[in-house]
Amino acid sequence: MKTLKPILLLVIGMLFTMTSCRTEDDLSIDPPVEDTIEASSKIANLMSRTATKDGSNDNIIDNASCLSVQLPVTVTVNGIELEINDDDGYEDIEDIIDLFDDDVDSVVISYPVTIILTDFSTVVVNSDAELTALAVNCAGENENDDDIECIDFQYPITASVFNENNDLISSITINNDNDMYDFIDDLDEFAAVTINFPITVIFADGTTQTINSIQELENAIEIADDSCDEDDDNDFDDDDCDNCTTNDLETVFADCTQWTVDKLERNDNDLEDNYVGYVFEFNSDGTILVTQGSNTFNGTWEASGSGNNISVVINVTGLPDFNDTWNLHEIEQDDDEVDVDLRLGDDRLRFESDCQSGGNIDDTAMVNALTSGDWYVTYFFDDTDETADFSDYVFNFASDNTATATDMNGTTNGSWSTTSGDETELGLNLNFGTGMPLDELADDWDVLEVTNDIIRLKDISGGDGSEDFLTFERTPFDGGNGNDDLTTILSDGLWIVASYTEDADDQTANYTGYELNFNIDGTVSASNGANTNNGTWSVFSSGNQMTLDFGTNMPFDEFNDDDWDVISVSSTEVVLRDISGGNGGTDTLTLQKL
Numbered sequence: 113m114k115t116l117k118p119i120l121l122l123v124i125g126m127l128f129t130m131t132s133c134r135t136e137d138d139l140s141i142d143p144p145v146e147d148t149i150e151a152s153s154k155i156a157n158l159m160s161r162t163a164t165k166d167g168s169n170d171n172i173i174d175n176a177s178c179l180s181v182q183l184p185v186t187v188t189v190n191g192i193e194l195e196i197n198d199d200d201g202y203e204d205i206e207d208i209i210d211l212f213d214d215d216v217d218s219v220v221i222s223y224p225v226t227i228i229l230t231d232f233s234t235v236v237v238n239s240d241a242e243l244t245a246l247a248v249n250c251a252g253e254n255e256n257d258d259d260i261e262c263i264d265f266q267y268p269i270t271a272s273v274f275n276e277n278n279d280l281i282s283s284i285t286i287n288n289d290n291d292m293y294d295f296i297d298d299l300d301e302f303a304a305v306t307i308n309f310p311i312t313v314i315f316a317d318g319t320t321q322t323i324n325s326i327q328e329l330e331n332a333i334e335i336a337d338d339s340c341d342e343d344d345d346n347d348f349d350d351d352d353c354d355n356c357t358t359n360d361l362e363t364v365f366a367d368c369t370q371w372t373v374d375k376l377e378r379n380d381n382d383l384e385d386n387y388v389g390y391v392f393e394f395n396s397d398g399t400i401l402v403t404q405g406s407n408t409f410n411g412t413w414e415a416s417g418s419g420n421n422i423s424v425v426i427n428v429t430g431l432p433d434f435n436d437t438w439n440l441h442e443i444e445q446d447d448d449e450v451d452v453d454l455r456l457g458d459d460r461l462r463f464e465s466d467c468q469s470g471g472n473i474d475d476t477a478m479v480n481a482l483t484s485g486d487w488y489v490t491y492f493f494d495d496t497d498e499t500a501d502f503s504d505y506v507f508n509f510a511s512d513n514t515a516t517a518t519d520m521n522g523t524t525n526g527s528w529s530t531t532s533g534d535e536t537e538l539g540l541n542l543n544f545g546t547g548m549p550l551d552e553l554a555d556d557w558d559v560l561e562v563t564n565d566i567i568r569l570k571d572i573s574g575g576d577g578s579e580d581f582l583t584f585e586r587t588p589f590d591g592g593n594g595n596d597d598l599t600t601i602l603s604d605g606l607w608i609v610a611s612y613t614e615d616a617d618d619q620t621a622n623y624t625g626y627e628l629n630f631n632i633d634g635t636v637s638a639s640n641g642a643n644t645n646n647g648t649w650s651v652f653s654s655g656n657q658m659t660l661d662f663g664t665n666m667p668f669d670e671f672n673d674d675d676w677d678v679i680s681v682s683s684t685e686v687v688l689r690d691i692s693g694g695n696g697g698t699d700t701l702t703l704q705k706l
Contacts, residue, residue, distance in 0.1 A: 176247035
C-alpha cells in the first residue's frame with residue numbers, strides 16, 4: 113500500500129471532519145473542469161518534471177545529475193581538504209581543479225554522506241561503490257534527463273481539493289518543489305484537484321510570466337523545456353563568463369600585446385608543445401600577427417555575442433590548428449598574468465600573457481651566454497634521467513632567435529626566445545619541432561642559473577605537477593652532470609646562513625652565529641655554541657634538488673622542505689629556492705662556506 117504523505121493525511125482528516133458535519137444547507141461547489149489536474153495527465157507530468165529535485169548543481173562532487181549530496185560534506189580535492197557548506201564551496205573545488213589542466217584531478221568524499229534523490233527522499237551511502245550504484249540510472253554528462261530546469265514555479269501556490277460529491281474539502285498551500293512533487297504524486301488519491309490561478313513562473317533568464325489557466329501553464333512549460341543550458345556537465349556552474357563582453361576581450365588584447373599558447377588540445381591531442389616560442393598579437397583592427405623566431409604568420413580574429421555565448425573566430429594562414437569558431441570560456445586576470453580560455457566541445461585553446469613585465473625582463477646575461485659558442489645537454493630529467501638521448505648533439509643559438517641541433521645524422525632547425533618565467537623572473541622558450549628526441553625540449557623553461565659556462569632550467573609539468581630539469585654546458589656529456597659535486601661541496605667544511613628570505617621578509621638575523629655541518633651520512637647540525645639543531649639532508653635529481661628537515665627545532669624548522677631547487681653552486685656558495693605550494697610565495701636560502 114502506498115505510504116500517505118503529510119499533505120494527504122491532512123486532507124483526509126479534514127474530509128472526515130467536513131463530511132460528518134455537513135448539513136442539507138451546504139452547497140456543492142463544482143470544480144472548474146478546465147483547471148482540473150488529473151493523475152498521469154500531460155500537465156501533471158510536466159509539473160512533476162519541473163518540481164523534480166535537480167541534482168546537477170553538485171556534479172563536481174558526485175558526477176550524477178539525478179543525485180544531490182546533502183550539505184555540509186567534507187571532500188579532499190587534489191590533496192586539499194574542504195568542507196562544503198554552500199555553492200561557494202563548489203566554486204572552491206573548481207578553483208583547485210583549474211590550477212592545472214592536464215593533471216589527474218580527484219575529489220574524494222568523506223563518507224558516510226546523505227544522498228537526496230529526484231523525489232526528495234534520502235538514503236545514506238558509505239562508499240564510492242554505493243554512490244556509483246545509485247548513480248547508474250542517471251543520464252550521462254550533458255545527456256537529456258527528465259527534470260525540466262529552464263522554468264520554475266514561484267511559490268506559494270494554492271490548490272483546491274474536492275471529493276466525489278464535488279464538495280470543496282480543502283485548500284492546500286504548496287511552498288516549494290518538494291511540496292509540489294508530493295502533491296502531484298498524490299493526485300490519484302483525490303477525486304478532483306484544481307490550481308488556484310493566477311500563478312507566476314520564472315524562466316532561466318530571470319523573466320517571469322503570469323499564468324491564468326492549465327492550458328497556459330502547459331504551453332509555458334513545453335516552450336521552456338530545453339530552452340536553456342541545464343548545466344548537466346561535471347564542473348560547477350557554467351558561469352565563468354557570465355559577465356564577459358566583447359569589450360573585455362578587446363581590452364585585454366589591447367593591454368597585453370604578447371600572447372603565448374598555454375594550452376592547445378584538438379581531437380584529444382595535446383599540441384601546445386608544437387607552438388612553444390610562438391608569440392601572438394591580437395590587434396584592435398581585427399588582425400593577428402604571429403611571430404616565431406624569424407617566421408611570421410598573418411591572420412584575423414573577431415568576437416561577437418555576450419556572456420557565456422561569445423564566439424571568437426580565429427583564422428591564421430599557415431596555422432590551421434587555431435582556425436575555428438571558438439567559445440569564450442573565461443578571461444582570468446591575476447596579478448602577474450592574464451589568461452584567455454577558449455573552448456569548442458572537448459577542444460581547448462588558452463592564451464596567456466604577462467602584461468606586467470611588458471617584455472622588459474632583463475635577459476642580457478642569458479642572451480649573451482646563449483648566443484656565443486657551442487652548448488651541450490649535460491642533464492635532462494623527465495621522470496627518469498634521459499640525458500644520454502642528447503649526448504651526440506651540439507646546440508647553437510643565433511641572435512635572430514633561430515637555433516640548430518646537430519648530430520651525426522644532420523642538423524635540426526629550431527627556435528628560442530626569452531620570456532617571463534612561471535616560478536622565476538626569467539624563462540627560456542625552446543622549440544626544435546616534433547622529431548624525437550628533440551621534441552622533449554619544447555617547453556617554456558624557468559631559468560634557475562645562468563653563467564657563461566652553464567645554463568640550468570626547470571619546468572613543472574602541467575600533466576602531473578612533476579618537475580623536469582635541463583642543463584646546458586660548454587663541454588659534452590660525459591656520464592655526469594654539472595651538480596654531481598653538490599654533496600661533496602656541502603660536506604666539506606662548515607657553512608653559515610648568509611641570507612634567508614621568506615617571500616619579502618628577510619629573516620637572516622635569526623641565524624646569526626650558527627654554523628652548519630653537513631655530514632656525508634645525511635645528518636646535519638646547526639650550532640651557535642649554546643644551542644644545537646640536528647636534522648637530515650639529501651641531494652637528489654642529480655644535484656638539482658635538495659631536501660632539509662630539522663624537525664620542530666626553531667628557527668631551523670623554517671628550512672624544512674623536500675624540494676628545494678638548487679639555483680647555483682660553487683665551492684663557497686650554494687643558493688636554494690622554494691616556491692610555496694600553498695600561496696606561491698618564494699623562499700630563498702643562501703649558504704656560504706666559512
